[in-house]
Amino acid sequence: MDAPFYIVLNASAGRVEANLRCATIRNVLNAAGRDCELAVVHDAAHLDDTARRMAERAARDGAILVAAGGDGTLNTVAHAAVMYGCVFGVLPQGTFNYFARTHGIPEDLADAVRALLHARVRPVQIGLVNDRIFLVNASVGMYPRLLEEREYDERRYGRSRIVALLSAAKTALRGHRSLRIALELDGRTRHLRTPTLFVGNNRLQMEQVGMRPLDHALDAGRLVAIAPRPVGRLRMLGLLVRGALGRLGAAPDVDAFAFRRMTVRRPLLSGRRRLKVATDGEVCRMALPLRFEALDGRLALLVPDQEEEVAPAGAAAAALPPGPPHGRQAG
Template sequence: MVNDRIFLVNASVGLYPQLLEAREHDKRQYGRSRVVAILSALKTALGRHRPLRIELETEGHTRKLRTATLFVGNNRLQMEQVGMEPLTEAVEEGELAAIAPRVVGKFGMLGLLVRGALGRLGDAENVVAFSFKRLRVRHAALSPRRRIKVATDGEVTRMDMPLEFRVVEGRLRLLKPVPVPEAAPDGERAPAGARLA
């Protein structure tokens, strides 16, 4: 969860919510295609944006961080795809994974994007990455904003600061639809699960 909102795959603040909003705008303007999505992401990532100045508190430890984005993931496959193997194990064991690139120039950001695409982000020196069960995120003293854009599973909303990310204990209950039985040729209902030849 982040504050009172459940997310299943990931949640983030900073550049990533901006990237999602820009991508939706560009798709409405230029059409839905993979090329439009990639060019929109590059334009946003390499454009001008104000870095986040945040304070992270987890398990009694506090650190200040200046970053373009804070990404929190709950998906082992995502961690594998970008090359964050230690976080893969942590997610498997019920923790959340946090990834935050330190502020770098445009070429540095391009390098991080390429590393992520090649599955080698874990080798980058300019990335802070750790796992946690509970994480509190506050603005640093110089950033007094009370609300912030947060992307949860691809949907952007505004939330009050501080943000609190946490693991929800227990299992998530999912509803699975029951298939409607097919009609037999003579008009009778076939038994559920039966297939007509």
Template sequence: MPTTTPAPDAPLYIVLNAGSGAAETDERRAAIEAVLRAAGRRFHIELVDDPERIDQQAKAQAERARADGAILVAAGGDGTINAVARQAVEHGCPFGALPQGTFNYFGRTHGIPQDLTDAVHALLRASVRPVQIGTVNGRIFLVNASIGLYPKLLEEREHDKRQFGRSRLVAALSALKTLVLPHRRLRLSLEAEGKEIHLRTSTLFVGNNRLQMEQVGLTDVTPAVADGELAALAPKPVGRLRMLLLMARGALGLLADTDDLVAFGFRRMTVRTPRYGRKRLKAAVDGEVLHLTAPLQFEALAGKLLLLVPAPGDAVSG
């Protein structure tokens, strides 16, 4: 894809999520300000302390960025990055990310350092590269979107993290708890690339992140999302023990060796619920749980996000 370099003095409008607590937020803000002031770069930091207002605040900063020839930047986890990137796409702004979440699939895929100071330095030397996004019913996602068991798993994980702290161990134990509890299976009709698939599954997962596919061992099964496709994954109807084994295989990067999973790549896909028609479905979109109305329309859109990616010397491997 073509790359361009933004103006050296382009202002940075940064949307910073304050959800991690006052002390940590102040520390992150100070780290960002120190690097940018030392570089003599113009910037504004918009602090989001109410998750309900992030869309409104991100939109306001995107409008300013478009008017001022500025760069719109998200500082936070995948949900924050998604919300700000959505406004960057709608307003045609160059977009930078300072990832601060637990898994950081988006940032790691594009070589963005997780250390905040390093990430800000990398942002100052970055160039713009158009990258692919996914959409479901017009809602963009950078990493994944899903229905069924996975949104429930995310809701339980957030509840447990609030109670026991944010760590990968808490996330793993919370997922295990959700998997062993009873759950309903979906009846779905999928139409993609001229083919129709009928299936019963506990969850339908659509990925737009090659690193995530690599970590579960599916890059040989599903086409590379970098080539303009999304990856659809759905476990076949199995008992709890086989579901746990399936999840264990995913954790070990061995999903390519199982027959208990439907996996394929696509550019456009329609998902219907034949039994319920226009049913409202709980969905997870880059970690945010919301409701969407069936049929669901998934699509890969190449080059829609004008992402600032680190220079080779600043990039880190995922």
């Protein structure tokens, strides 16, 4: 109960907003008599290094590592938490905040900080694609492009769910070339043609788009793949509308299935050997093949609980499977 909080805060919203958030965090924790250290990141290029440095110190000092920002920030800091075996806390500051909402973490900053004070540790599942983890989703094809367009529109018109949805509709109407990929599942190869392959690791998001009963697969240590069939622009827009209305699972133009491990390859005659991949809203290029995997219980997350106490950081780390997920090592 007396473990300090080492907080990584993404200040992309601006210095004034960042100062207000820092003041809120400090005021709540000081009033509760809890120590904290804030690392404010003004340049996203420094986020990964800052997260690793704070995670290393948190592991050494028995502190709780906390991310304050959107899903992309949470992803980066959570990766460092898994790497160093830290307990992980969340102060959501994004547009949709799927990860935080799934685990009952308040979206209001002051309430989220108070929730850290009355929380317990819950081991939760993360997804992995090659050397990158994802908390909410990962995707290839049209969806990474949609995220890039949304980021551009939100810089112009502000961050809101309405702007995000209108931006997605605009991207759908522009059309997108279909991917031809081969999926290796359970020793079998399945050939697929789709504008986008979306892999979900968040039950709330699956419920909201209407992917029942596959949303329950996430509770059984699996991930959910969604692949629309090649359709025209208006029908693609219709799929987005169905998703917004929670009826995507009933669409005849969508293939969906659950899995624990999956490998994505391109046909032998295809020239491209790298694809854009989005993980929790962050887009990068990855070399093929892409290997997706569900890692059950790998992240020690603080979740609100008024009746149970927070487990000691060392105990939570000991409960985790040994070692980092794969790939990236501490520098």
